[in-house]
Amino acid sequence: MTAFPHLMSPITIGSLTVRNRIVSSAHLTELSQEDRPTQRMIDYHAARAAGGVGLIITESMSVHPTSRQEHNVVSLWDEGIAPWIRQLTEVVHRHGARIFCQLHHAGRQQEAHYTQLAPWAPSPLMCPMHREVPHAMTKAEIAEVVEAFAACAGRVVRAGYDGVEVHFAHGYLIQQFLSPWSNKRTDEYGGSFENRLRFGREILRAIRARVPEAVVGIRINGDEFVDGGLSQRELQEMAVVLAREQIDYIGLSAGIHYMPHVTIPPMSAPLGLFVYFAAELRERVAIPVIASHRIKDVYQAEEILASGQADLVAMTRAQIADPELAQKVREGRPEDIRPCLGCMEGCIGRVRLGWPISCVVNAQVGREAELAIAPAKTRRKAAVVGGGPAGMEAARVLRLRGHEVDLYEEEPELGGQLRYAARLPLREEFFELPRWQARQLEKLGVRIFLKSRFTPALVAEHGYEAVIVATGAVYGSPTTVYSDQVPHLNVIEGVELAGVEGKSALIVERDWHNKGLHLAEKYAREGATRVVILTEEVDTAADLDSANKFSTFQRLRSLRVRWLSHGRVSRFVGRDAYLDHEGMEVVIPDVDVVVVVEKPVAEDSLARELAERHPGLEVRVVGGAYSPRRALDAVHDGFRAALCV
DSSP: OOSOTTTTSOEEETTEEESSSEEEOOOOOOOEETTEEOHHHHHHHHHHHHTTOSEEEEEEEESSTTOOSSSSOOBTTSGGGHHHHHHHHHHHHHTTOEEEEEEEOOTTSSOHHHHTSOOEESSOOOOTTTOOOOEEOOHHHHHHHHHHHHHHHHHHHHTTOSEEEEEOOBTOHHHHHHOTTTOOOOSTTSSSHHHHHHHHHHHHHHHHHHOTTSEEEEEEESOOOSTTSOOHHHHHHHHHHHTTSSOOEEEEEOOBTTOHHHHSOOTTSOTTTTHHHHHHHHTTOSSOEEEOSSOOOHHHHHHHHHTTSOSEEEOHHHHHHOTTHHHHHHTTOGGGSOOOOSOOTTTHHHHTTTOOOOOSSOTTTTOTTTTOOOOOSSOOEEEEEOOSHHHHHHHHHHHHTTOEEEEEESSSSSOTTHHHHTTSTTOGGGGHHHHHHHHHHHHHTOEEEETOOOOTHHHHHHTOSEEEEOOOEEOOSOSOOOOTTSOEEOHHHHHHOOOOTTOEEEEEEOSSSSHHHHHHHHHHHTTOSEEEEEOSSSSTTTTSOHHHHHHHHHHHHHTTOEEESSEEEEEEETTEEEEEETTEEEEEOSOOEEEEEOOOEEOOHHHHHHHHHOTTSEEEEOGGGTSOOOHHHHHHHHHHHHHHO
């Protein structure tokens, strides 16, 4: 018997049987082009269907020309879309999964430059995120959108979708009608509870009339988390009423579009933080309920189902990281599931910039066909030098392709710089990646030599035919020292610094990303009396994704950490730092330590030695040794290099 009897049991939704309780919920991929699904999008979902998922709900697709919150969004209102989406549904069905289509209208939560049309909304209230004032919909326009939802439902079901999910959440158009925070109408679509529900109920009734045999569900918030908005109690009452509209399931979510740390919680959020929404609603409705948000561990997912808190679990980011998650559960090897880190760097961090979806731990995401792992034509003996994420990924893929692989690491522990990242507050999950990689290398039979320095002489001694250099990047002494009376540390020294209680720290951030923020949080939590982050850029951590930045800034405010953008150190007088902050002088007295957070320098000396000593040897340089970047780049470098050997 499987150790996951609830997770792997089938379930009936409406008249449809789904093979297990694992859901890949709707999430943007940016893999469509010119309003159409691409082959990359089809391959992406096909990989998850082949990996055993029970139900795929494809990303929000636009039902009307006035709705397009991203530029790579499928336009269902175009009648010519059917052949394109039929290819998607056919391949998902071929692998045994079920597939629903999320129907969506963004309302005011979009930028007009995507559509070159004014956004539509129940009331002319400015969108708090995009700062545009929408057009208040007339009754005729309301009827037009109701018909658009129904027409698109019919179109996708005829093209092979098993059902549709209507987007009632995240502050989009239907929720804008539901919420008194965004709906100030005085006609029959505003004011009372019944009136604010009217638009959504009309949509559901029109859809059910158009597709009487298909599954119809909704995704609705458990809480809006907005002052003056809908509370959990009010939304639960709405969900109970909507459950009577001949719908077949309810998926729970939270928050609105301009609160990314709520709608898509980052690594710092607790696992399963919103399961209680599903648990409480499930007591009041007779249709299946889907729990979601930070459900990444299959043991936790099993417990959610076994305890009756939900009927299905959305493990969406977990299946971005490992599309074979369900298959590995079914085969009794959950330890082989590649972990989602919750870092959001490759998924939502890229999608919010309009770039195709990716993943720190999985280089194949969005490129499943292009980066398929195939057996090597000729088996070779290869050395990988460096046990960080790039080196371990290279060793893993080399071994999967059939090569004989030895890995050398000078340190006594694998993990590279992720060892330091995982020591920062609420960043412990970063170490799940090297822990998983090390476990896979052991299972695959890669020989690992710790505390071992690789030299060019070992090439001939062991008969290596290829070497992948993953020696990383190094932080030297800070390039700028402002005062010889105050210690100046690089970021690694800053992480290792102990005894900050009662001290004052100045962090000069030149990295653009998150190191300075999380180092400041570490010091504040350890009792530093004053922590100041300074950057010359327009913003601290300028390229950090919005969800991580929002939640981190909230914590830093509560810890009384101060950050100054557009600033620089003018001078030190003794231990007092004089800062120029946008033309104003700010004095930070009695600074005990300065940490200068800079980009590291590639450590590629071994690659140069190998090229000189063994000119005919195949040498590939990856990760920080090639160019100091991020963990995503390191893993992807190692993966791609291994495909070429």
